[in-house]
Amino acid sequence: MKDSAKDNSTASLQMLRKICEQQGIRLTHQRLEIFKEISRAKDHPSAELLYERLKKTMPTISLDTIYRTLATFERLGLIKKVHVLYDQARFDPDTDHHHHFICVRCKKIIDFRWPEFDAMVLPEGTKNFGKILEQQAELRGLCQECLKKGEGR
Ligand SMILES: [Zn+2]
Ligand SMILES: [Zn+2]
CATH class of the missing domain: 1.10.10.10 (Winged helix-like DNA-binding domain superfamily/Winged helix DNA-binding domain)
Known part of the structure; x- marks a missing residue:
């Protein structure tokens, strides 16, 4: 933000x-x-x-x-x-490292920071993939507005 x-x-x-x-x-x-x-x-x-x-x-x-x-x-x-x-x-427009919450209903994207996640060590096997450039989390769910509309089923 x-x-x-x-x-x-x-x-x-x-x-x-x-x-x-x-x-x-x-x-x-x-x-x-x-x-x-x-x-x-x-x-x-x-x-x-x-x-x-x-x-x-x-x-x-x-x-x-x-x-x-x-x-x-x-x-x-x-x-x-x-x-x-x-x-x-x-x-x-925010090119600084951050993560996203995505509402699967209205497709709203909300930014958040997660330093603990960023500091996490990747599983051993991921070394075999090649070179990791970025470690980014994506949470999917229903946003507050969609929940309020009772569409949370
Ligand atoms: Zn939503
Ligand atoms: Zn963003």
């Missing part, structure tokens, strides 16, 4: 400008707006959801542009792709 959203967004915009400059990527108006939208999103939006939000202010933007831009941002390490949900990829 980001507490000081404002400071963070200024800092991440500066980072975006710097990285684009270094990588020779032109920071178009559309790319900038997509970045701002994903940066302030707290709900790990899909490309489709970002499209719905962005086309209100940018009627000419295409879903394809959003896909390609998100792929670029991911390659640059500015966002992360959450490889979890059934049909749509979801994107995370």
